[in-house]
Amino acid sequence: MTTATPGADLSQLDRRVVCLLGLPFDVLTLDETLQEVRDAIAQRRRCWLSTPNLNFLIAARQDPEFRRTVLHSELSVADGMPIVWLARLLGLPLRERVAGSDVFEALHHGNAARPVRAYFFGGPDGAAEAASRRINALGGGLHCVGFDSPGFGSLDSMSTDAVIERINATQPDFVVVSLGAKKGQAWIERNRHRLMAPVIGPLGAVVNFEAGTVRRAPPLWRRLGLEWLWRIMQEPALWRRYAGDARALLPMLWGSVLPLWWARVRRDRHASRLDTHLEAPAAGAVTLRLRGVCVAATVPALRQACKDALALSCDLRLDLQAVEELDAEAMGLLLLVQAHQQRLGRGCAITVASPLVRRRLRQHGCADLLKSL
Template identity: 50%
Template sequence: MIANNILTAPHDGAPVETDFTRRVYCVLGLPFDAIDTEQTVQLLLKRARHGERCFFSTPNLNFLITSGQDPEFRDSVLRSSLSLADGMPVVWLARLLGLPFTSRVAGATVFEQLRAQHTMPLKVYFFGGPDGVAQQAADVLNAEQGSMRCVGAYSPGFGTLADMSTPAVIEQINASNADLLVVALGAKRGQAWIEHNLAALHTPLISHLGAVVNFVAGTISRAPVGVGRFGLEWLWRIKEEPALWRRYWNDGTALVRLLITRALPGAIALRNARAATTAQVLSERDDGHHYTLTLDGAWHDAALADLRAALARMTLQRRHIHVELMADCRLDSAALGLLLLLYGHQSRIGAPLSVDAQNPTVRRTMRLQNVAFLLEGLNEAVPLGPATIPAGPR
């Protein structure tokens, strides 16, 4: 059983490991970990304590919508070590699909709990935000008597990815010996910057946490807890940043379309998949270069142990993986979530993946869950370079 998402260079012969023990579910094209805020904080502290890499993403409704339009952005979440349901619309969609999500895990709340905890000292580096705001946040944080200290702050402006990724910039971050790197460049640029530089960075915990820098600096106030609990944080954000109204309007109309065309019919399809009782069948063929996994029967959340183990075995080496979903195969959100992790793994190392679904019902379920791209597969490509070789323990 693989416990950590610790990746090594595919060209040096060492295995690239992905954690298929994660309790992860597919929600309209993205994987989400069924984990609460306290569990997230404890996991991150453990990773920081041992110097283990954790690139965690915090997808909200805007992530879901953008991912459907931008495959590279979508894949950055699939390649993350942890994917948190940051946004009540995500939680509502998950509940509609019958998934065990009870509350959002906001990235800003995770940061605040890391800031407030006294289990271990944490060093944070702020990268991004409007000019001067990162340093302002650093000054506020260091004026406190808590266990979190800011050891560096830098606002790179609005240059290209290369401009923001020079050796001098990366060395400055590494020299700080930060435990947590908070990136604030806008979701798409932030995710891309992290993946571009992940190999060269030594920081164990890395995430794009957007407005956190502004919240700490005090340039923007965060919505009260009750406002966020009822899914009305967007109204508060528009009050604080009126220019955001267009984004929230577009996200709202896109949410209505998702409900009508994907979530509601998808919930019915998943309910039927969970009701299937055909016996599970799993077979594997490995010729050293191609690994074929054949699935038949009903693969449900409570009975995925064999599938998790098979995925862990087949990804110990870099090779072409082919998944055959036979005529009687049924997949629920948890099984689809594992296939998304497999896709992320193969994407990370530049190895081919092909998925074939013989059952029209399964293909329809995948389309409704926005994972039809799995059926398109992955061709062999150059490995994701910087994103494939995270730093080990410091």
């Protein structure tokens, strides 16, 4: 397993990520995501694949700990057409939906001589076993090496040494976690560094699709963004969740999406200068002062300045008093910086900000960065 020296690996900052209502989304197509997963397996490199949909987005706005787990993922892709539609409205470069079930399905068509070794953790009674048997009967690019159905136990009972050792003993390439969104993310956050599998993903519905207990929507329904309707037809109880998500989205549209859309319409696209100044560390923290605009065109300069600051291995203070704009791509990079510091137990805060930046942080769903340090 490839692991980085604590504090030394800044490669996560090279991801192209946009922030949408508080969550990071990698700008990747399905094929590119699939290649990232395959590369992680081949290189034995850790890759926590999160697949936020609208339900994730709503839950993350209400639950900071859940949001933190998405920030800590190595890949975070848009699993839901509402996410893609919102991104298009805001001019964000998310080109297509990347469903976790599509990623897993594509692995079926991989190299049969070296199949991806999958392990199912969770799911309804009997589903993981049925999925395992069906996958192994089909052959191809996937082989199921084990499964565990812990039921509705606590995180503690699902995280014992015996459980982790049982998973590791099968030497999986990909652990598919099916415990529900919040519990699955929390379980991965707790156990990811104890698991030897390079790829871990909370792909809840995959176990049911693979077991054949729930049918996926036909491709046309998926392309039209109607998979939610198909899912309700298959699992009627889901309508309550979808209705609740729609209600929760309405105030976000008014308070965040529309103001960000209007800011994009009015933005001077020729203003693309960003000056950075890194002060010498003092009292265990370094201050990075920015002047100009933090937008897509200036992200390369912002990325290098952040890398220089993080290389000093201390708390990071960001001074954005002289910043005149903060768009979703720059905000996405700042989320990666925040996640890097959190993983290492270090602080990261925007300690000084202009009124416009404060407003943008609230609209982006990232006001938690505004604090003293």
